[in-house]
Amino acid sequence: MTDQTLSLPLTERPAAIRPSTSYWSGVRRRLARDPVTMICAAILLVILAAVIFAPLLFPLDPYKTSMIRRLKPPGTPGFLLGTDELGRDMLARLIHGGRLSLFMGFAPVLVATCIGATLGIIAGYAGGAVNMGIMRIMDVFYAFPSVLLAVAISGALGPGIINGLFALTLVFIPPITRVAESVTTQIRAQDFVDAARATGASATRIVTGHVLSNVAGPILVYAAGLISVSIIIASGLSFLGLGVSPPTPEWGLMLSAMRQAIYVAPVNAVLPGAMIFIVSICFNMMSDGVRSAMDVRA
Amino acid sequence: MTHENAPLPVESAAPLVSVENLSVTFRSPDKTVTVVNDVSFTLREGEALCLLGESGSGKTVTMRSLMRLLPPTAHYTGRIRLRGIDVLALKAGQLSGIRGSLVSMIFQEPMTALDPVFTIGQQIAETVRRHDGVSHAAARTRALDLLELVQIPSARRRLDAYPFELSGGLRQRAMIALALSCRPRILLADEPTTALDATVQIQVLLLLRSLQRELGMSTIFVTHDLGVACEVADRVAIMYAGRFVEHGAVDDVLTHAAHPYTEGLLHSTVHAERQGGRLEPIAGSPPDLAALPPGCSFEPRCVFARAACRAGMPPLSERGAGQLARCIRGSSIHEASAPVYDAEASL
Structure with a gap:
């Protein structure tokens, strides 16, 4: 056998035997060649950096009001993006508001992913009555539209950031559980799970080794898509007065407060909404790009 | 654990x-x-x-x-x-x-x-x-x-x-x-x-x-x-409808198959010696395992089927050195009405 390969001319060697960290380097290469994903990632990176570092570097005061300089248009000296209905600096408020909005986007999804993935993998791998129990409970939550459920829960708990986070987390657990369960069910039926059992692997070993590593990709891609939803619902809660309360800057709350000024200063009024829009669409397109870059095996 | x-x-x-x-x-x-x-x-x-x-x-x-x-x-x-x-x-x-x-x-x-x-x-x-x-x-x-x-x-x-x-x-x-x-x-x-x-x-x-x-x-x-x-x-066992129908050394089974199903398999396979000839398929399809025929499960498809085949599943019987077949045809109990020798008991 070895003789045979040695006699193969180098050009005829299959590409596959090039030294291979190939899967991840392939993913990286495909991502680098995808301009849409790269642009979205760049925009998100800039926004994230601004939101995290700008308040530390520049003296931005999102709370300082002034009756004289209300609703100044963008470009006014000292107020790059103008002022809001109480004369507060829009740029400062957008940056500070972004901290909260992005946090409300990430945190519930992160927590819900941990809980949902665990539940889903347990349900999918155990099957039978366990699956039945977990998935039917999830179905109950699923029966409500996500926005309505979030509004109902935070309405019942009262306004506040913590309650909003809790409501959002609860909203995202069922869909993540369902994705995790369906992927796990597929993985469990694969021969390599049988093969692992045939070499004497225990159930714990199969779940933590084979199932988790196969399920992680689809779940993370799905969860990345939920971040934008989370930002939007969080903003929606604030808009309805259920999430963050004034004067705390938050994109949804700002949008709500500025809507009366839409005819007076349309650009200022639209800015928070534009931020929500840009961040969510970038997250969506980026998670799509990552999904297709990772998906060579199917 | x-x-x-x-x-x-x-x-x-x-x-x-x-x-x-x-x-x-x-x-x-x-x-x-x-x-x-x-x-x-x-x-x-x-x-x-x-x-x-x-x-x-x-x-x-x-x-x-x-x-x-x-x-x-x-x-x-x-x-x-x-x-x-x-x-x-x-x-x-x-x-x-x-x-x-x-x-x-x-x-x-x-x-x-x-x-x-x-x-x-x-x-x-x-x-x-x-x-x-x-x-x-x-x-x-x-x-x-x-x-x-x-x-x-x-x-x-x-x-x-x-x-x-x-x-x-x-x-x-x-x-x-x-x-x-x-x-x-x-x-x-x-x-x-x-x-x-x-x-x-x-x-x-x-x-x-x-x-x-x-x-x-x-x-x-x-x-x-x-x-x-x-x-x-070294050895081969032919399975049909969940049972061994023939079992023995590869050479024995392939050269003188004792069960009609084995013969059928051999005839429906391409051989070097039988080049050019038409393959003979086994008529019919395997039985539904939930509703097996009362006698020999191969009986509905068997060219040698007769009334005795419907009486009951024949036991595996010996056909020479270590070769066993589950068929009444050509066995030592050929025309006997009841099975007299259960090969499995002596395994």
């Missing part, structure tokens, strides 16, 4: 594999189907047995029950002993004590039987580490040895390859390496070459044959390909 380290009861001086009156029944709410019915065989150290039959004849289920690798809806009766260990009596936790180390398995479709997110090397090394408790480096060295054992070219680079980067033949070799990683005494191969193209098939079969001899393993092959059976097996 606490059972894993408990010593397994071992009886010495028994054949490596001994299966007695094994029946496997699948129960679902609407019906109960007996997929394997009263199967008995033994296998000595270093022997290769081939289970041959068409789809749904119970060959895979028979093989998988040797390591209890069937869904929980399966119910076993009878007795399976591997090196004296009563497999059906083991607790769930004790099974991992025999799987991999005593008995291991090669799957039909190597693409799905290897985990797509780990490299070949990682998968083999992980199994080695789990069983032998050796270091990372030692496990990797052993993985490399195994890839070389199964004659994978440029083995060192293939260690870091993911399954999708390998061709079908190499994947099946990697699967074999994985199955051999814990030095099993019994190797089960479920249609190991069905997913491969014809030129690669023979290479993999020859490899399996030489590995089996080199390592002194007992092997059970499942196949529906008579050619494969001739190539790799």
Whole structure:
């Protein structure tokens, strides 16, 4: 056998035997060649950096009001993006508001992913009555539209950031559980799970080794898509007065407060909404790009 | 998990594999189907047995029950002993004590039987580490040895390859390496070459044959390909509707088949000697296992069928040196009305 390969001319060697960290380097290469994903990632990176570092570097005061300089248009000296209905600096408020909005986007999804993935993998791998129990409970939550459920829960708990986070987390657990369960069910039926059992692997070993590593990709891609939803619902809660309360800057709350000024200063009024829009669409397109870059095996 | 380290009861001086009156029944709410019915065989150290039959004849289920690798809806009766260990009596936790180390398995479709997110090397090394408790480096060295054992070219680079980067033949070799990683005494191969193209098939079969001899393993092959059976097996068992219908040394069974089904299989296969002739198919299709005919299950398709065949399932009867067939035609009880000799009892 070895003789045979040695006699193969180098050009005829299959590409596959090039030294291979190939899967991840392939993913990286495909991502680098995808301009849409790269642009979205760049925009998100800039926004994230601004939101995290700008308040530390520049003296931005999102709370300082002034009756004289209300609703100044963008470009006014000292107020790059103008002022809001109480004369507060829009740029400062957008940056500070972004901290909260992005946090409300990430945190519930992160927590819900941990809980949902665990539940889903347990349900999918155990099957039978366990699956039945977990998935039917999830179905109950699923029966409500996500926005309505979030509004109902935070309405019942009262306004506040913590309650909003809790409501959002609860909203995202069922869909993540369902994705995790369906992927796990597929993985469990694969021969390599049988093969692992045939070499004497225990159930714990199969779940933590084979199932988790196969399920992680689809779940993370799905969860990345939920971040934008989370930002939007969080903003929606604030808009309805259920999430963050004034004067705390938050994109949804700002949008709500500025809507009366839409005819007076349309650009200022639209800015928070534009931020929500840009961040969510970038997250969506980026998670799509990552999904297709990772998906060579199917 | 606490059972894993408990010593397994071992009886010495028994054949490596001994299966007695094994029946496997699948129960679902609407019906109960007996997929394997009263199967008995033994296998000595270093022997290769081939289970041959068409789809749904119970060959895979028979093989998988040797390591209890069937869904929980399966119910076993009878007795399976591997090196004296009563497999059906083991607790769930004790099974991992025999799987991999005593008995291991090669799957039909190597693409799905290897985990797509780990490299070949990682998968083999992980199994080695789990069983032998050796270091990372030692496990990797052993993985490399195994890839070389199964004659994978440029083995060192293939260690870091993911399954999708390998061709079908190499994947099946990697699967074999994985199955051999814990030095099993019994190797089960479920249609190991069905997913491969014809030129690669023979290479993999020859490899399996030489590995089996080199390592002194007992092997059970499942196949529906008579050619494969001739190539790799010492003994062959023909299965039909969940039962052994013929069982014996490969040469005996293939040269003078005693069961009409075996004859039918032989006539419907392409031979070098019979080039140019028309193949004779077996008329009809296999019976529904949930509604078997009252007598011999092959009777509805059999050209030799007569009234006596509908009376009851004929027992396996002896046809010369170690060859058994389940047919009343040409047996010592040829025209007798009642079976007088149950071959299985003397096994």
